[in-house]
Amino acid sequence: MSGGLTLVVALPLLAALILILLSRLERRKGAIAGPGFFQRNGVAVGLYLAVAVGFWAFFIIVLPQLAMVDLSFRPKLPPSQMGGPKDIFTLENYRYFLFGSTTSTANWNWLHIKAFFLSIGVSILITLLNLAICYPLAFHMAQSAPVARLRVLLLLLIIPYWVNEILRAFAFRVLLSSGGVVNKLLMGGGLLDAPIDFLGNDVGLYMGLSYAYLLMMIFPLYNAIESLDRNQIEAARDLGAPWWHIHAFVVMPHAKPGIASGCTLVFMLSAGALAAPLVLGGPRTLWFTPIVYDRFYQAFNWPQGAAYALILLFACIVFVLAVLRMFRLSLGEIAR
Amino acid sequence: MAAAVELEGVNVTFGDFVAVRDANLTIEPGEFFSFLGPSGCGKTTLLRTISAFIEPTRGTVRIGGRDMKGIGPNKRPTALIFQNLALFPMMTVAENIGYGLRVRGVPRHERDEKVKNLLIQIALPEHGHKLVSELSGGQRQRVAIARALAVEPSVLLLDEPLSALDLKLRQHMRAELRAIQKRVGITFIYITHDQGEALTMSDRIAVMNAGVIEQVGNGRSVYAEPRTPFVASFVGENNAIRGRITQAANGTATLDTPIGPLTGRNPVGLPAGDEALIFVRPEALKLGGDPPSGFEGEALDVTYEGSITHVTMRVRTGQKITLSLGGGAAGILPQPGDMLKVGFEPQDGLLLARPERS
Amino acid sequence: MREGIVQRFSFAVYLGLFFLYLLGPLAVMAVSAFNTPDYPQVWPFEGFTLDWFGKLLSDGDMMYGLRTSLWIGVLVVLVSVPIGLAGAIVMTQIPVRARATYYLVVVSPVLTPGVIIGISTVVFWREFTTLTGMKFMYDGIVMTVLGQASFISAYCMLIILARLQRFDRSQEEAALDLGASYPQVFLHVLLPFLKPALFSAAVLAFLSSFENYNTTTFSILADKTLTTVLAGRVRQGTTPAISALAVFIVAVTVAGALVYEVMKRREDGRIRRRQQVAAKAEEAEFSGTPEPAAAE
Numbered sequence: 001m002s003g004g005l006t007l008v009v010a011l012p013l014l015a016a017l018i019l020i021l022l023s024r025l026e027r028r029k030g031a032i033a034g035p036g037f038f039q040r041n042g043v044a045v046g047l048y049l050a051v052a053v054g055f056w057a058f059f060i061i062v063l064p065q066l067a068m069v070d071l072s073f074r075p076k077l078p079p080s081q082m083g084g085p086k087d088i089f090t091l092e093n094y095r096y097f098l099f100g101s102t103t104s105t106a107n108w109n110w111l112h113i114k115a116f117f118l119s120i121g122v123s124i125l126i127t128l129l130n131l132a133i134c135y136p137l138a139f140h141m142a143q144s145a146p147v148a149r150l151r152v153l154l155l156l157l158i159i160p161y162w163v164n165e166i167l168r169a170f171a172f173r174v175l176l177s178s179g180g181v182v183n184k185l186l187m188g189g190g191l192l193d194a195p196i197d198f199l200g201n202d203v204g205l206y207m208g209l210s211y212a213y214l215l216m217m218i219f220p221l222y223n224a225i226e227s228l229d230r231n232q233i234e235a236a237r238d239l240g241a242p243w244w245h246i247h248a249f250v251v252m253p254h255a256k257p258g259i260a261s262g263c264t265l266v267f268m269l270s271a272g273a274l275a276a277p278l279v280l281g282g283p284r285t286l287w288f289t290p291i292v293y294d295r296f297y298q299a300f301n302w303p304q305g306a307a308y309a310l311i312l313l314f315a316c317i318v319f320v321l322a323v324l325r326m327f328r329l330s331l332g333e334i335a336r
Numbered sequence: 337m338a339a340a341v342e343l344e345g346v347n348v349t350f351g352d353f354v355a356v357r358d359a360n361l362t363i364e365p366g367e368f369f370s371f372l373g374p375s376g377c378g379k380t381t382l383l384r385t386i387s388a389f390i391e392p393t394r395g396t397v398r399i400g401g402r403d404m405k406g407i408g409p410n411k412r413p414t415a416l417i418f419q420n421l422a423l424f425p426m427m428t429v430a431e432n433i434g435y436g437l438r439v440r441g442v443p444r445h446e447r448d449e450k451v452k453n454l455l456i457q458i459a460l461p462e463h464g465h466k467l468v469s470e471l472s473g474g475q476r477q478r479v480a481i482a483r484a485l486a487v488e489p490s491v492l493l494l495d496e497p498l499s500a501l502d503l504k505l506r507q508h509m510r511a512e513l514r515a516i517q518k519r520v521g522i523t524f525i526y527i528t529h530d531q532g533e534a535l536t537m538s539d540r541i542a543v544m545n546a547g548v549i550e551q552v553g554n555g556r557s558v559y560a561e562p563r564t565p566f567v568a569s570f571v572g573e574n575n576a577i578r579g580r581i582t583q584a585a586n587g588t589a590t591l592d593t594p595i596g597p598l599t600g601r602n603p604v605g606l607p608a609g610d611e612a613l614i615f616v617r618p619e620a621l622k623l624g625g626d627p628p629s630g631f632e633g634e635a636l637d638v639t640y641e642g643s644i645t646h647v648t649m650r651v652r653t654g655q656k657i658t659l660s661l662g663g664g665a666a667g668i669l670p671q672p673g674d675m676l677k678v679g680f681e682p683q684d685g686l687l688l689a690r691p692e693r694s
Numbered sequence: 695m696r697e698g699i700v701q702r703f704s705f706a707v708y709l710g711l712f713f714l715y716l717l718g719p720l721a722v723m724a725v726s727a728f729n730t731p732d733y734p735q736v737w738p739f740e741g742f743t744l745d746w747f748g749k750l751l752s753d754g755d756m757m758y759g760l761r762t763s764l765w766i767g768v769l770v771v772l773v774s775v776p777i778g779l780a781g782a783i784v785m786t787q788i789p790v791r792a793r794a795t796y797y798l799v800v801v802s803p804v805l806t807p808g809v810i811i812g813i814s815t816v817v818f819w820r821e822f823t824t825l826t827g828m829k830f831m832y833d834g835i836v837m838t839v840l841g842q843a844s845f846i847s848a849y850c851m852l853i854i855l856a857r858l859q860r861f862d863r864s865q866e867e868a869a870l871d872l873g874a875s876y877p878q879v880f881l882h883v884l885l886p887f888l889k890p891a892l893f894s895a896a897v898l899a900f901l902s903s904f905e906n907y908n909t910t911t912f913s914i915l916a917d918k919t920l921t922t923v924l925a926g927r928v929r930q931g932t933t934p935a936i937s938a939l940a941v942f943i944v945a946v947t948v949a950g951a952l953v954y955e956v957m958k959r960r961e962d963g964r965i966r967r968r969q970q971v972a973a974k975a976e977e978a979e980f981s982g983t984p985e986p987a988a989a990e
């Protein structure tokens with residue numbers, strides 16, 4: 001596949017060419033003045049900037065994504081046949097996702113389709129739930145907490161922030177498994193005769209997901225609300241606005257970028273979560289990410305795995321675009 | 337000896353906007369030269385062109401007789417004192433002052449010696465180890481000057497260095513800057529929008545307006561012999577009255593204005609029939625008597641300041657005219673509401689062509 | 695305060711529940727690390743033991759994984775901080791019309807699920823190293839560093855960019871004007887100004903790398919890191935040794951957070967002292983002290 005290699009070389013060069021032409025154009029129109037890129041940074045530093053950013057943008061971000069797209073449209077072949085006559089573009093991997101077969105379209109692949117939509121739907125619900133849980137605290141920290149308390153609160157939030165996803169899931173397992181703390185407490189208190197299977201009915205998974213990404217919601221919210229001038233709230237209050245009105249029409253519109261960025265992060269992390277479903281899922285649990293994982297490490301079908309990953313990525317892109325559209329924001333405002 | 341700085345047909349444009357238009361100028365070695373003009377007239381732009389942060393769109397900049405085209409800011413024999421000082425916050429005072437020597441590879445002990453001397457010169461000998469954030473405004477000012485002087489530039493460029501200071505300190509620093517310039521003997525190019533600053537400190541002043549250098553001369557000539565209406569009204573207080581010239585001869589002319597005929601000097605030789613402005617300084621206007629040019633108006637506001645009394649009056653056209661009466665007039669101070677008769681001598685009136693715009 | 699007692703009470707309850715939810719599970723897990731039964735349990739507390747920590751230390755795979763994770767963390771810092779720095783500087787210099795596209799490209803990894811980043815990294819590099827004959831590059835550690843660098847560099851860039859936007863360009867010009875070369879300006883002026891942001895970025899990069907699972911599980915190939923070993927262990931069965939590991943990690947982060955807090959307070963104190971000194975100098979200037987040097 002030497003075409004691919006040509007692309008690897010051509011794409012960065014093309015981008016460099018476009019950038020040079022653009023800066024020439026802007027210079028001619030007087031939009032920018034002063035020294036050019038290499039003159040301004042010096043040759044050594046300029047070279048470092050160009051190489052580091054070029055490597056990052058192309059070899060770490062863009063080309064891998066393109067390679068994944070490319071692979072998802074190819075059949076699974078042994079290495080010896082790659083690039084051979086059988087290595088053609090095909091939709092069979094996507095067909096498999098929909099119909100459970102690479103050739104027939106007779107039956108729907110309900111298991112995967114359901115898992116996909118369930119993951120997306122549950123992730124959206126978890127996102128909303130976390131927003132509801134975090135908003136009051138974020139507002140309190142940003143607008144009314146005294147400095148000393150704020151420091152303590154921030155510290156309490158930062159400590160669990162760095163605990164790894166697997167350990168968080170594990171903590172919930174300790175808590176919710178049949179021999180876990182919650183069941184023991186309930187049975188010890190005489191409220192239950194037999195343990196509830198929290199993990200088998202996915203309650204554990206959903207709680208674990210909400211728990212794992214709680215802090216991804218609170219920090220963006222906090223940052224956004226903090227920049228709101230307190231006087232605006234005071235003014236609204238003096239005008240006799242009820243508290244819900246203040247939140248709905250003063251605070252939330254201001255915190256829009258924070259809400260959008262928190263929601264995007266929580267959704268993306270939850271829909272793409274791998275550790276929580278592996279640790280907290282029961283045998284019948286449906287979640288899409290472990291299915292993607294299995295394409296690679298159980299079915300050893302990389303092209304199919306790539307296709308599944310792209311389907312997930314597509315869902316995330318749609319979600320981000322929907323959030324941006326809904327809040328009328330630009331990408332720059334939510335990824336700060 | 338070659339001129340310290342020469343500008344020849346220098347133009348600077350940003351897109352369609354002309355920030356500096358056709359600047360021609362020669363600044364002599366050892367001169368204290370000021371650019372005076374309102375905010376946004378292109379002073380900073382011109383200074384940055386001299387120090388190479390801006391390439392002129394057209395024209396030549398020469399320093400010490402050498403064409404500076406293609407010579408970067410770090411290679412020019414100039415040092416710039418920035419409008420905001422731009423001291424390095426992460427370095428100590430001594431490191432700031434020694435920075436130019438450090439990048440020139442001056443050995444450490446030599447550098448330390450020189451920095452020590454400079455600290456003494458700016459009266460901060462004990463402050464070398466401090467960070468810039470521990471200094472007062474005036475001290476920072478002096479550090480910025482020392483930092484620039486350390487590299488022994490042939491031209492020092494100062495961009496409104498005193499604008500951030502308190503009034504009292506500003507006046508003190510004016511004297512100090514002037515003294516430093518006398519002592520080190522290098523060319524200072526100084527930017528300000530404060531005419532008092534320009535008049536007290538400079539050997540010569542260039543008055544700028546909207547990217548154009550309108551007049552160059554020493555303080556007296558710029559004040560007493562303005563050659564454009566802008567200079568006449570920007571440098572010092574001035575009253576301007578419009579009219580049409582009825583007769584012109586022997587360097588004087590008479591202007592027919594709505595408040596009567598007024599006679600003044602006509603240095604540029606405007607011919608009869610031209611639209612023109614006549615400028616009269618507030619201190620040239622006298623009360624009463626029977627001067628060659630006179631008019632009447634109603635006193636609106638009288639402010640007594642001891643040696644001087646400021647009077648604002650309104651003439652028939654509704655225009656406001658200001659007078660500054662010397663201490664001798666104290667006995668017959670007008671009151672608001674009085675009808676006043678004022679006038680001036682022909683040598684105190686100045687006729688200049690009306691600019692097309694306005 | 696206009697809030698009524700009821701409102702205040704219900705907020706206190708909410709706050710209590712929030713932190714119970716946030717910290718409770720971790721506390722339970724922590725306690726189980728010191729309890730003797732070999733199933734992680736809190737209650738009844740049958741006896742205090744540190745055995746589980748000992749088990750942790752003698753777990754060869756876990757220790758191997760820890761070493762790999764530390765290595766990868768260090769490498770990611772070394773790769774991502776310079777890339778993030780370059781990314782931020784380029785952001786301020788790129789032609790205006792290309793800026794939005796550039797931003798979209800370099801920030802997209804932050805909004806892409808980690809598994810997808812891991813997958814795309816191995817897919818591309820498997821092919822690329824095969825085609826160019828650099829098969830030795832196709833290694834778990836290299837792949838993981840590259841995969842993690844994609845989004846960690848973006849974090850670093852955002853941190854550095856925030857500080858860079860407060861940079862006063864005239865400082866750069868002042869250094870140039872004093873005769874510094876371009877690399878000198880970069881080293882003496884820009885980097886020292888960005889130092890706090892670079893430090894934060896490095897800490898964040900290390901921690902993000904150390905705790906990452908989603909990307910790593912794909913990109914590590916046949917190798918192991920602490921998180922992948924841990925995931926395997928957790929799936930096999932539940933033992934208090936895992937709780938012990940969690941306690942260890944929490945202890946390290948708490949210590950880190952406290953050190954950071956103390957350092958921050960010291961720095962704040964230093965800044966306050968400087969401002970006081972400056973205010974005093976300012977006063978001396980106005981009280982007409984003839985030689986400001988004598989004021990000290």
Ligand SMILES: Nc1ncnc2c1ncn2[C@@H]1O[C@H](COP(=O)(O)OP(=O)(O)OP(=O)(O)O)[C@@H](O)[C@H]1O
Pocket residue numbers: 033350353355373374375376377378379380381382529
């Ligand atoms: N890089 C630039 N791009 C576009 N326009 C510019 C640029 N730099 C300056 N200008 C414009 O050129 C004009 C002159 O600016 P300059 O900074 O030289 O004014 P100034 O006389 O120094 O004013 P001030 O007293 O406010 O410092 C202003 O109208 C300004 O908006």
Ligand SMILES: [Mg+2]
Pocket residue numbers: 379380381419495
């Ligand atoms: Mg200026």
